[in-house]
Amino acid sequence: NAGVTQTPKFRVLKTGQSMTLLCAQDMNHEYMYWYRQDPGMGLRLIHYSVGEGTTAKGEVPDGYNVSRLKKQNFLLGLESAAPSQTSVYFCASNHGLAGSYEQYFGPGTRLTVT
């Protein structure tokens, strides 16, 4: 049981390039989330999904797109990277069951945009 995995672990992009971050979970969770973590700012929610085929905007969605074509995968895309998107990105998931409120996190992707 691998839990939540993220690919890649590190990436360096030039301004204007595009990339996709992949998140996968093997716990059959309904809900999945993408966060970014910046020093002194905690975790900020980018987008989330409450089930296969659904997506919704979080707190800081601009410049990002997501897709949830399969229940176990949640993709985060950057169409035209900017230096302001330099951050550590975390994926998380949640059962989606009543009474189950905690999130399970992946190990993170460190992205640098130059």
Added chain:
Amino acid sequence: AQSVTQLDSQVPVFEEAPVELRCNYSSSVSVYLFWYVQYPNQGLQLLLKYLSGSTLVESINGFEAEFNKSQTSFHLRKPSVHISDTAEYFCAVYTNAGKSTFGDGTTLTVKP
């Protein structure tokens, strides 16, 4: 809307000393509270949670937190810390659709 304030951004402490990491929340609905821990270069892990029942909740590695409704607080404590407790700690409050609002984090540094 729910929000979380962690009152200390950094807490340095000597090994075997007690520690308290402070968290205040605001919520207009039922309150579900969490503490997560993040070790260097890792993702967050659940440390403990309060959903209902006893206001004092404990983790397997000696941390405890007390839900105080009147003071809207959920402070994290440990009577004797170890070097291995050095990490960043996040307080969070559940909002809806499985989402939580996280505080800005407290960096606990345990010195020998």
